[in-house]
Amino acid sequence: MDEFDLIDDILAILGDVATGTQVLLGPGDDCAVTRVPVGKAVASSIDTLVADVHFPARAAPELIGYRAMAVNLSDLAAMGAEPAYALLALTLPEADSGWTKQFALGVARCCREYSCSLVGGNLARGPLNITVSVHGLCGNHFLSRSGAQPGDVICVTGPLGAASQALEHPALEQQACIDDLITLAPADARYPLRRYYLPEPKLAVGKALVEIANAAIDLSDGLAADLTHVCRASGVGAELNSESIPIWQKGTLETALGAGDDYELCLSIPEEKIADAVLAARKQGGDLMPVGVIRSDPHIFLKRQGSIEEIPPEGYQHFR
Amino acid sequence: MDEFDLIDDILAILGDVATGTQVLLGPGDDCAVTRVPVGKAVASSIDTLVADVHFPARAAPELIGYRAMAVNLSDLAAMGAEPAYALLALTLPEADSGWTKQFALGVARCCREYSCSLVGGNLARGPLNITVSVHGLCGNHFLSRSGAQPGDVICVTGPLGAASQALEHPALEQQACIDDLITLAPADARYPLRRYYLPEPKLAVGKALVEIANAAIDLSDGLAADLTHVCRASGVGAELNSESIPIWQKGTLETALGAGDDYELCLSIPEEKIADAVLAARKQGGDLMPVGVIRSDPHIFLKRQGSIEEIPPEGYQHFR
Numbered sequence: 213m214d215e216f217d218l219i220d221d222i223l224a225i226l227g228d229v230a231t232g233t234q235v236l237l238g239p240g241d242d243c244a245v246t247r248v249p250v251g252k253a254v255a256s257s258i259d260t261l262v263a264d265v266h267f268p269a270r271a272a273p274e275l276i277g278y279r280a281m282a283v284n285l286s287d288l289a290a291m292g293a294e295p296a297y298a299l300l301a302l303t304l305p306e307a308d309s310g311w312t313k314q315f316a317l318g319v320a321r322c323c324r325e326y327s328c329s330l331v332g333g334n335l336a337r338g339p340l341n342i343t344v345s346v347h348g349l350c351g352n353h354f355l356s357r358s359g360a361q362p363g364d365v366i367c368v369t370g371p372l373g374a375a376s377q378a379l380e381h382p383a384l385e386q387q388a389c390i391d392d393l394i395t396l397a398p399a400d401a402r403y404p405l406r407r408y409y410l411p412e413p414k415l416a417v418g419k420a421l422v423e424i425a426n427a428a429i430d431l432s433d434g435l436a437a438d439l440t441h442v443c444r445a446s447g448v449g450a451e452l453n454s455e456s457i458p459i460w461q462k463g464t465l466e467t468a469l470g471a472g473d474d475y476e477l478c479l480s481i482p483e484e485k486i487a488d489a490v491l492a493a494r495k496q497g498g499d500l501m502p503v504g505v506i507r508s509d510p511h512i513f514l515k516r517q518g519s520i521e522e523i524p525p526e527g528y529q530h531f532r
Numbered sequence: 533m534d535e536f537d538l539i540d541d542i543l544a545i546l547g548d549v550a551t552g553t554q555v556l557l558g559p560g561d562d563c564a565v566t567r568v569p570v571g572k573a574v575a576s577s578i579d580t581l582v583a584d585v586h587f588p589a590r591a592a593p594e595l596i597g598y599r600a601m602a603v604n605l606s607d608l609a610a611m612g613a614e615p616a617y618a619l620l621a622l623t624l625p626e627a628d629s630g631w632t633k634q635f636a637l638g639v640a641r642c643c644r645e646y647s648c649s650l651v652g653g654n655l656a657r658g659p660l661n662i663t664v665s666v667h668g669l670c671g672n673h674f675l676s677r678s679g680a681q682p683g684d685v686i687c688v689t690g691p692l693g694a695a696s697q698a699l700e701h702p703a704l705e706q707q708a709c710i711d712d713l714i715t716l717a718p719a720d721a722r723y724p725l726r727r728y729y730l731p732e733p734k735l736a737v738g739k740a741l742v743e744i745a746n747a748a749i750d751l752s753d754g755l756a757a758d759l760t761h762v763c764r765a766s767g768v769g770a771e772l773n774s775e776s777i778p779i780w781q782k783g784t785l786e787t788a789l790g791a792g793d794d795y796e797l798c799l800s801i802p803e804e805k806i807a808d809a810v811l812a813a814r815k816q817g818g819d820l821m822p823v824g825v826i827r828s829d830p831h832i833f834l835k836r837q838g839s840i841e842e843i844p845p846e847g848y849q850h851f852r
Contacts, residue, residue, distance in 0.1 A: 242610035262658030290562035338582030345665035
């Protein structure tokens with residue numbers, strides 16, 4: 213089993229995922245070549261998952277593969293862009309064919325679900341590390357972090373605080389495959405595993421709100437930290453209302469604010485467009501829940517039981 | 533010093549490298565957004581450099597940064613594509629501001645030299661790993677590995693076998709910066725360091741030959757192994773002539789054939805277009821040296837002192 217055998221295994225599993233109507237040349241050459249429709253711009257992001265930093269190394273490789281793709285696609289959702297193609301670099305300690313095939317199955321499943329072609333990759337020997345570069349299409353209008361305006365309503369697309377519990381309770385991290393997890397209901401004790409390993413990039417909602425929202429970000433580090441990014445980029449502040457923050461039924465306000473990995477969107481929407489926005493989201497099967505307002509004072513406050521406190525950006529920082 | 537301080541350091545060093553006329557949104561958001569000119573396709577590649585697998589971890593970070601960008605740009609050269617933008621994911625064990633700044637200087641220098649914008653990135657904690665995703669522009673015609681035809685002349689763009697000597701002689705791996713190395717002449721004992729850390733992606737030559745050559749690859753794994761990729765993809769074989777292979781003046785035929793990291797191009801060119809090809813390469817300040825011919829018999833032979841032997845694809849394989 214050498215490098216090229218592993219690559220053949222991966223390509224066999226990818227199958228049609230490596231192709232696409234806009235893909236002129238898929239994996240196997242020095243570069244892939246893709247066509248970009250006239251009038252479209254390309255939104256691009258790169259994101260790394262390091263073993264035992266961003267996921268437990270002992271997790272099922274299928275789940276690791278799915279998660280690696282999904283968290284990257286979530287960056288496209290935050291721009292209101294539509295997935296087009298991705299490239300994946302996998303560094304792994306040894307040529308483990310079984311592991312690699314399961315990993316590829318997870319990657320392929322997520323790509324297929326969100327119509328993203330996987331057009332190229334790289335395989336290297338070293339400590340387990342997965343880096344994905346995703347590329348989506350958008351028009352001249354796209355969502356960014358920097359457009360939030362005082363008076364905007366801050367909304368999130370779903371309940372927060374479940375995903376992080378997958379890591380807080382190691383007993384939950386037992387081996388499980390995608391089919392075990394994908395139908396788990398919020399009341400299930402293992403639901404955090406579903407949220408952590410199978411995040412749902414809010415691509416349809418992001419795209420539906422691209423002309424409506426003033427700003428957006430995906431919630432990878434927690435609402436407090438990610439909203440801070442939006443506020444800093446926009447030169448504004450925010451006031452969150454603790455009572456309207458949707459919290460996973462077994463979670464707490466603290467995990468909803470401070471813990472990450474939920475991959476819901478947080479959007480800043482002009483007050484007069486809220487009704488349109490909710491309808492547009494619902495049309496895509498999505499939800500939109502107001503959690504606060506943008507203020508000009510550049511701090512983030514939390515209204516809680518009648519009092520107001522300033523909250524620090526407590527998100528996960530990799531080097532702290 | 534946390535993640536965001538490091539990112540600020542890097543962005544300050546990148547300066548104008550993070551911008552570009554086609555860059556609608558640079559680093560700092562969920563995605564970068566770039567415009568693609570009408571009629572152009574995007575050539576994309578991803579490549580990882582793992583510490584102590586693809587470079588000595590103790591090397592000067594400036595050299596590591598330059599090399600990481602240059603070897604990726606070389607993939608664009610092999611397609612005849614023109615650099616447009618790149619994304620870089622850096623995983624490093626600790627928040628070392630000095631290291632990171634020097635690394636960013638090397639990256640920026642290479643990007644500036646080859647007019648590639650660095651529009652996005654990712655910073656994570658973990659074992660040192662650098663993954664770059666590069667994106668270039670090409671027309672409907674681009675070079676690939678699969679177009680070689682029997683009778684084509686196989687050419688390389690420069691002398692082979694020096695770069696790998698940088699690793700064979702550990703005494704040569706002392707700390708050195710870009711300015712120390714970039715002017716070293718082939719006769720200098722430290723020349724392999726220049727070739728290894730500051731490879732010169734043959735972008736101008738690749739682009740000049742995009743309508744002339746039938747196939748191309750960049751020489752990362754050594755002539756024997758990389759030519760094997762071209763032959764397999766094209767369903768052909770090759771006959772190399774040992775006497776015409778350009779070897780670095782202190783190198784051997786063995787290192788020219790079997791060792792990698794030279795990042796010259798290997799092109800398959802129709803015999804009747806060789807004169808045109810040489811002129812087109814020279815116009816770009818480049819060279820083109822015939823080293824053999826493509827044959828229909830799917831093996832690679834070496835003509836050496838009157839006899840012919842089959843050579844195995846001896847390139848470096850990561851998991852062997």
